[in-house]
Amino acid sequence: QRRHQAVQIRRNKRDDVLSKKRSLGGLAAAPFLVCVLPLNQDFDPASVILKLTKCDPEAIVNMSPSGVIHISIPKFKQRFAIVKPSVDNDHAILDTLKIANTVLFVISGECGINYETEPIDSWGSNLLLACFSQGLPTPIIAVSDLDNIPIKKRNAQKQIIQKHASKWFPDEKIVALEKEGDELNLLRKIGNQKQKSVTYRDRRPHLYSENVEYLKDTASDVGTLKVSGYLRSIPLSVNNLVHIPGLGTYQLSQIDAPADPYNFDKKKNVIGGSSEIGAENVEVKVLEVADPTKQESLESENIPDPMDGEQTWPTEDELKEAEQEQKLKKVKKVPKGWSSYQAAWIPDDDAEFISDDSDGDSDSDYMDAKSDDKSEYSDAEDNMDTVTESEIPVNDQQYDNELDLIAEQSDLEKLKAAKCDLIFPDEIDTPQDIPAKERFQKYRGLESFRTSPWDPKENLSGDYARIFQFQNFDRTRKRVIKELKDKEGALPGWYITLHVKNVPESLWNSAFVSTQSPVVVFGLLPHENKMSVVNVVLKRTNVLDEPLKSKEKLIFQCGYRRFIVNPIFSQHTNGNKHKFERFFQPETTAVATFFAPIQFPPSPVLCYKEVKGSLILVAIGSILSCNPDRTVIKRVVLSGHLFKVHKKSAVVRFMFFNRDDILYFK
Template structure:
């Protein structure tokens, strides 16, 4: 076809445009628009719908955002300790038992002539400073009651650590004694509020040595608080500086405390009911944290969980007017306003456990034919015992040569079987020799050592030695046990199963659950529920933080309150989230401390402080690893990290965890950590290892002995894979003879010094031993 003269060809929309060479030169907007030929990306089209700001408008927008954030921070800082908000709550803690904190508190009360000082019946000292327009509350707890100090630190805004320069003249390390070190370690593990370190008695030192002693004390403080500068408290001017520092320093955030409403009791009143043994406890103080609703549950350490009946708003007795220089409510303090009364339809229940219905598992009533068949099966003589609650998968491990299955009456194995250790004759002889030498030593004791022997518990010493031996054996030969000679291995280990791979083999978390699992509560998505609960707490209606309130706690036992008063412990009220009164399976991560060097056995009685709650349980320990299955640990070894699992009320993380053990009638801190999850489906799998030794080796084939002692056990465990210490894998081919020898095939040449192992697994569960640490236990710890 001929092209007409004077008409040029124009490329269409689908003309191919090749990529240009990257010459490295900058392209202008005009060249880019020419290249694109009017084509616009989808991102640019979407941006056109938004308002486009020029450079000046963007600058103004960033300035406004920055100014709003600054104003928010300043408003929050100015509200702390102000006239319309709660005063600073300071807990005075000496780091040496020889220091009297009341001396320093007296100096703080007398440092300003215009200060208004008052004391409550519970020992709270209120200081109002007109010159700073701030208010302060100081609390001093008994040094012999560690739990009282910890409970006060849970709700305090600032902790004032006291040091004395006079105690460090001869020995600088004596400035902080053992009690001070323990308080520091526990308070750090629990969640330390805003710290402030003050040194007293510096004026009693020779002027030439004051600066040197102060520098030495600063070095000691830097080990615990590297960014904290110490202050001196010897004069009135020093007291004013300390109060100014408390009012101006940046407050440290403690998440598990700030997310919940909390109140420190300044005035306490108990009103018994007209009938019955219960009463109402009225707690008056300043609300801190978040809003408190009358329909939510509250927790009082040492007393337990309770419901509220109403919340009152009395006039603030510590409020003052700077112009008049007196209290505003001095003439009219009896006015009380009722803020909120409880609504029984909206109030949370105190039911902590689910009540299972035993008829839920029943489907239909058996027919006559089924009952006759069951009677005939019961008359059969040939039976095979199986553990109670076994599934079809587990029952398949036992060969059923036309045998019927019956339930085993024993639900759990004996504790001796649970923690069975391989002990040779030499070890038993060593124990006998130890006992003989012990008796000889007792006969040769000198008269001067009688007093020492009276204080020494020989039985406890022997138990500690046995525990050390068992823990050492478990550490050197983990999970290895001896196959019993008098009991078939197929019966002794019938609750165990073999796994192709511990990491990838499937295990149903809902299989063969104990009856206690019917009493607990479980979340479909725990972290999504936590996010929703925290969001609801921020938008909750009720008494706002900073208000002076009187909270009516109903249902407090009169006997419980009488015993609690004898302990002289502080009253701290903490608001609980929804579901935090329900029981579930809790998992906490623990790290061993250096206070206790002996191993801790699983299912041993321990005292836990998880967040605001304190209780007694018998946990089981497991490895802190990724994956769905976690190996059970018989001992919580020193200098190790493990996960403790137990039944306890639900809590939402973050929550610090402290673990104590009772040693010689005293509680010793053995571990610290944090709350991991609330997950009943966490698989804690116990492993046992049966070991055998090569007898004859021919290339990849070998005869193994001492793993089993009869032919039936070899046939029973034939499907389980074998492993060796040197990394070989294999399987049982056939039994040889009737005394436990078996022919095995491996993936390589077997070493004569190698050990053949067979791994078996079963899931373990904690025992329901939860017990609230309330008045009786706190009273015992104080007496000790």
């Protein structure tokens, strides 16, 4: 009985492997999507793609309207789709790699000999870092242009390139394209090798566009986007939502099933010439039409009921109005010696309104660091050094026109504050202009940061009434993943056309028409369009050494999504309370918290910062949770000068400046 059970288990595993192989690249399946990328920005891999199209005289070669080159090899009974994104568009490269089954890295054999640069330059290193952080598909490394190198130096050059490639791919061996038939063997290797699994991609239906058509509505500024391509991974229902990176989340109106234009029955076309595929009258079959009663809603935020509010804490707008009313006070000119009772009888026409800013409270944040992202970060001035500015005006003619003086001064202030926070974390000086008990009235003393209680629901901002929270996030995630097996709709491997409705024309023109970026479509899982508080674990890269300030504008790519947020940073620790970090220092790890749509982990996270018009990868990580109850607490440490030390006490100077504060904090 045990022997029969082992045989059945072995047979089931073999069947699973065969079914996975047959579901990709076969006659009735989606072709292998191969992304060709150079590892040197000065090298163009177009010559390698041209050799792949001519490797087999019996190959059927076609090109789609979006620039995808289809190669069908009859002797292999396999199909390949080759794409080459622009090296000047980092987002286009990452979006293509989200869908690709295989990435073909091409290195020129002339690098280091005829080229002054190395086989993998700084641009290639940054590209590989982003690819590994996002989730790299099955890699292959090929070396071309070996014909231009003397025969005696070829082996040495290949060893040098293998050494550079082994730093990133220890288990991969380079494929040299120097003999006739090497390109055909390369395609054979792509079709037979084991495919690497990317979890966040394999759990969602996805599609790379072969043909895109925008149909504008005559009565409005929106239209229908028709995206054609091969569906991959899991089935897609017309009632589900789809997300297009760079364009947003939309609903589908219907799904069509046109005939596959790139199968083995089609005649061979010349690349760059007139294609006969678009001219054929192909019958289009409608697979599904959206049902309004079953279609998922685009509503991402909850509409709060003001009568259900249990919290009596005033909103920030109400606090600002009250603060302005307190600042405005009447000043009346009265004769010398008059009392306040006598001054009250003076008519209001003789009164003047002035604003008193001396008693303002500069700290507008609450202790609960789940504060509104729109609020100003108020404690920055506590850690700032005093800067004495010269009264002599700056001569613009003697200053470099390419540099911004104001930006340089703000960067210098930021670096000083970050250095001060690194040396003296959370330490601030007690202000002298206002009482300390008023300055720190929103703070509380904790006997123990780890064990002292703190209610995560108190003093929440009004935005928390508009977001969603799961009763048990992990249980919901497991249930959603389990239900994927019983999903209905268009099956993976079909060539389909998605009708994406209500796409704004201006957004479509700015995001794709002007940039010529590829269109990538992802199907969303249930609840992934709703807003919540997302926590991601980040680790700083070595590309940028500057510290990142909390609530600084950054560009995040979480899985298939990309958006701009102003996150707050906190320590990645155990427990239910986490200390707020004013700066995300280099070579450290932190948790970033921000409002964003829900996304079920695991999902990789890439964090970019825009510096002088270019995007720099400053941190990488993954999604930790979608939990609004994660309490982030801002801590302050009052500093002073140690004057005298006793056995059980000490005397500290310059910590408080009036007796009331001493008695209050005693």
